Amino acid sequence: MRLPGLIDPHVHLREPGATHKEDWDTGTAAALAGGFTLVLAMPNTQPPVADRATLDRATALAAPKAHCDYAQFLGAGPDNAAEAAACAADAAGLKLYLDQTYGPLRLDEMSLWKAHFAAWPQDRPLVAHAEGRTLAAAILMSALTDRPLHLAHVATREEILLIRAAKERGLKITCEVTPHHLFLTEADLSGGWGEVRPRLATQRDVDALWANLDVIDCFATDHAPHTAAEKAGENPPPGFPGLETALPLFLTAVHEGRLTLEDLVARMYTNVRRIFKLPEQPETWVEVDLDATAEITAQTMQTRAAWTPFEGRKVRGVVRQVILRGEAAFEDGRVTAPQGYGRRIR
Numbered sequence: 001m002r003l004p005g006l007i008d009p010h011v012h013l014r015e016p017g018a019t020h021k022e023d024w025d026t027g028t029a030a031a032l033a034g035g036f037t038l039v040l041a042m043p044n045t046q047p048p049v050a051d052r053a054t055l056d057r058a059t060a061l062a063a064p065k066a067h068c069d070y071a072q073f074l075g076a077g078p079d080n081a082a083e084a085a086a087c088a089a090d091a092a093g094l095k096l097y098l099d100q101t102y103g104p105l106r107l108d109e110m111s112l113w114k115a116h117f118a119a120w121p122q123d124r125p126l127v128a129h130a131e132g133r134t135l136a137a138a139i140l141m142s143a144l145t146d147r148p149l150h151l152a153h154v155a156t157r158e159e160i161l162l163i164r165a166a167k168e169r170g171l172k173i174t175c176e177v178t179p180h181h182l183f184l185t186e187a188d189l190s191g192g193w194g195e196v197r198p199r200l201a202t203q204r205d206v207d208a209l210w211a212n213l214d215v216i217d218c219f220a221t222d223h224a225p226h227t228a229a230e231k232a233g234e235n236p237p238p239g240f241p242g243l244e245t246a247l248p249l250f251l252t253a254v255h256e257g258r259l260t261l262e263d264l265v266a267r268m269y270t271n272v273r274r275i276f277k278l279p280e281q282p283e284t285w286v287e288v289d290l291d292a293t294a295e296i297t298a299q300t301m302q303t304r305a306a307w308t309p310f311e312g313r314k315v316r317g318v319v320r321q322v323i324l325r326g327e328a329a330f331e332d333g334r335v336t337a338p339q340g341y342g343r344r345i346r
């Protein structure tokens with residue numbers, strides 16, 4: 001069965017600054033192994049990507065190492081609205097961190113948000129990390145400034161119902177949900193292993209996400225690798241690796257009749273391309289075996305994280321081959337696209 005090359009609009013590849021967790025080499029190799037041919041990298045690196053110099057630095061590091069195609073997000077800071085907007089054509093989009101997460105990028109005051117909503121070009125992707133009531137405020141800001149806003153990793157019943165209401169009102173809101181918020185609850189992992197932002201929620205929240213699938217525009221992994229030692233240690237950082245488990249989990253859901261292949265392709269390709277205004281990748285597809293069964297294990301993964309919150313889970317649906325721009329990029333469990341094969345798509 002052939003699927004389009006999947007697009008993940010939300011990954012953390014950790015370079016520059018934390019290459020012991022991941023880098024452009026291992027992160028884009030993990031993407032191909034998971035059936036993704038294009039990834040959009042988040043800006044909460046060290047240093048954060050927030051201006052022309054840091055954007056150039058991150059993409060210069062990516063160019064010789066990336067196995068799959070990519071673009072880099074800019075991060076909204078307290079005083080970079082004009083400078084970020086000047087780089088809009090060369091970035092995946094602008095990311096606003098409105099609630100606390102990993103790294104220093106965070107905008108507390110709503111007047112700071114407003115500067116970015118006003119300066120960032122209307123037709124370029126604007127993405128917010130906003131949870132609970134912050135999400136309500138972000139939707140209001142989108143309505144007041146009449147500009148599209150994409151909401152990252154929606155995780156709870158109250159959030160998805162609010163987004164449904166906003167969409168019914170005609171507001172320019174789109175959203176994504178992660179596999180971990182669809183396939184795990186707070187009861188599934190303990191201690192540092194379960195730390196992630198937004199937090200894992202209750203079964204009632206998970207059920208509400210599935211019941212409102214029609215409101216979910218995209219599936220995004222929020223691939224956020226931290227090492228096993230960090231997750232097991234003091235002050236465990238939030239985040240799960242996700243690039244290599246997303247497609248098998250969703251194909252398993254297709255097998256179980258919880259969603260259709262059309263639902264999957266819409267959320268992992270068509271809608272992502274439309275919302276993030278991404279170019280077509282010619283001669284690019286993923287060959288999956290819908291009947292093959294497998295057990296998820298970090299041992300065979302490309303990510304440097306070397307662990308997964310889905311360890312031991314039985315899945316149905318395996319990536320056999322990935323063709324990227326006419327060349328085999330992943331085959332028989334091995335990444336065959338060399339480093340540097342990936343192209344920066346803006």
Ligand code: DOR
Binds near residue numbers: 129
């Ligand atoms: O759990 C998370 N980890 N959530 C985020 O929003 C950021 C991410 C990270 O970069 O580790």
Ligand code: ZN
Binds near residue numbers: 010012042222
């Ligand atoms: Zn994230």
